[in-house]
Amino acid sequence: MLIGILTRNPNGWVSSRLIKAIESLGHRALPFKFRDIVAYIGNGMLKVFVNGVDIVKDVSAIIVRPIGRCSLEWAIFRMDILYALQDYGVVVVNRPQAIERCVDKFRVLYLLQMHGIPVPETIVTENASLAYEYLKKLSSENIVVKPVFGSRGHGSTKITLRDRDVVWEVLHAMAFTRHVLYLQRFLQHGGIDIRALVIGDKVVASMYRVAPRGMWKTNVAQGAQPIGIEKLNPQIEDIAIRSAKIVECDIAGVDIAVVNGKPYVLEINSQPGWSGLQSTTKIDIALEIVKYVIDKVKK
Numbered sequence: 001m002l003i004g005i006l007t008r009n010p011n012g013w014v015s016s017r018l019i020k021a022i023e024s025l026g027h028r029a030l031p032f033k034f035r036d037i038v039a040y041i042g043n044g045m046l047k048v049f050v051n052g053v054d055i056v057k058d059v060s061a062i063i064v065r066p067i068g069r070c071s072l073e074w075a076i077f078r079m080d081i082l083y084a085l086q087d088y089g090v091v092v093v094n095r096p097q098a099i100e101r102c103v104d105k106f107r108v109l110y111l112l113q114m115h116g117i118p119v120p121e122t123i124v125t126e127n128a129s130l131a132y133e134y135l136k137k138l139s140s141e142n143i144v145v146k147p148v149f150g151s152r153g154h155g156s157t158k159i160t161l162r163d164r165d166v167v168w169e170v171l172h173a174m175a176f177t178r179h180v181l182y183l184q185r186f187l188q189h190g191g192i193d194i195r196a197l198v199i200g201d202k203v204v205a206s207m208y209r210v211a212p213r214g215m216w217k218t219n220v221a222q223g224a225q226p227i228g229i230e231k232l233n234p235q236i237e238d239i240a241i242r243s244a245k246i247v248e249c250d251i252a253g254v255d256i257a258v259v260n261g262k263p264y265v266l267e268i269n270s271q272p273g274w275s276g277l278q279s280t281t282k283i284d285i286a287l288e289i290v291k292y293v294i295d296k297v298k299k
Contacts, residue, residue, distance in 0.1 A: 003293065004055065004062035005031040013275055017286035018063060025290060030059060034067060034078050046088060048081065060297045061091035063289065064099065066271045091297050093289075094270045098248040102270035105148050105182060108247060115246050117239060118264050120257075121185040124148070128175035131183060132168055135161060142186035145170065147179070158186055158216055186216075187264060189257040193218045196232060196240035197277055197285065198252045203240055204288050205274075205281045206232045209255075218255075220276035228280030236263050243268055250296070251289060 003022050007015050010031035022029040032050045040047040048055040055062075062085065067078050082096035094102075101107050106124050113119055123134050135143065138161075146156045159167055174181055191211035196203045208227040209218040218224045232240075236256055243265050244252035253272030256263050274285045 001027040001060045001294065001297065002030055002053075002058055003027055003290070004050070004059045005029060005065065006034065006062050007031060007065040008033060008068045014065060014273060014286075017278075018290065021284065021286040021290040024287070025294065027290075027294070034074075034081070037081060039081060039084070046084060048085060055085060056088045056090060059090055061093065061293050063093050063293060064271060067099075091293065093250045093293050093296065094252075095248060095250070098250070099270050101247045102249065102252070102268050103149055105146060105267060106180075108268050111246050112243055112265055112268075115242070117243055117246065118262060120187055120264050120266065123181070123183045125181050126175065128168075128171040128181065131171050131175075131181045135167070135183060138183070138185045140185040144184045144186050145174070146182045146184060148182045156217065187257045187259050187266075189218075189259055191216060191218065193255055193257040193266065194229070194232075194236060195226075195272075195277060196237065196254045196256065197272060197274060198240050198244040198249070198254060199288055199292050200250060201241060201245075203232055203237050205277055205283050205285060206237075206240075207277050207280045209276075221273075224276075226276035226280050228277075239263055239265060250292065 005015055005018050009015060010033065015031050019029040019031060030050065030053060036050045038049045046056060064082065067075065079096050079100060082092050086092045086095060101111065109119050109122055121138050123131060123138065125131050141162060142158055142160050144156055144158050159170060161167060171181060193209055194206060195209055196206040206229040208229060209220060209224040210227060211218045212223045220226055239256065240254040243254050247268055249268065249270050253269035255266040257266055278285050
């Protein structure tokens with residue numbers, strides 16, 4: 001079986017782990033970038049080529065890693081390619097519809113809310129004046145301003161509502177540059193939250209993410225310390241699995257904060273990294289992912 005790894009960095013840590021796992025199970029890996037792809041439509045057929053390989057004909061499955069920053073036109077084309085490959089029978093993990101859902105924080109949040117998953121109070125608007133007015137509804141003195149599209153904690157800022165002038169300036173500056181204003185109640189989680197990695201219908205591994213002293217961001221990419229969880233609380237495990245299913249993710253990094261005993265889902269990452277999580281567990285996460293993908297092909 002030939003399994004593709006669609007990645008920005010074919011030589012990166014995640015790609016190397018996946019290649020090793022694929023080969024250890026007796027299969028072949030094809031790491032490639034979106035910019036390696038050429039699509040041909042004609043004579044009643046679709047062909048998608050990567051370095052001379054016909055993906056539709058020769059590749060059984062593709063593991064999709066982050067598509068990276070790109071123009072809107074590129075982003076649409078990249079998703080179109082994934083949809084086309086899926087339509088022609090290639091197993092795509094995660095599916096394009098899951099990737100589209102998870103890249104948009106607002107969409108994830110309202111889908112989770114619809115299905116009874118607890119999420120932080122959030123205000124979303126394009127209008128700075130309305131955002132300023134509605135912030136009074138958030139039961140918190142502090143809010144987190146996040147980009148609707150973004151990951152790894154980049155671009156997220158905590159501001160206090162006590163400093164109304166600063167809040168006003170921040171909101172209007174963002175609106176002026178045509179950003180959607182995504183404003184979330186800051187949860188007092190003590191600088192600790194949980195990352196649960198869901199594969200299929202189970203949590204394969206989980207960890208606490210502990211922010212550096214004096215910091216509030218718990219992203220490992222921002223310097224947080226990963227600490228393995230030997231046995232995840234069953235309620236939190238159930239919430240993580242349900243959340244992944246709601247957004248149709250086969251593989252998901254579900255971030256959960258617990259405040260006064262109540263869990264809240266913060267975000268879902270459809271293309272999670274796992275170097276931090278791998279450092280806390282003996283489970284070979286790449287191997288678990290590849291086994292899942294192979295089983296999906298066989299079904």
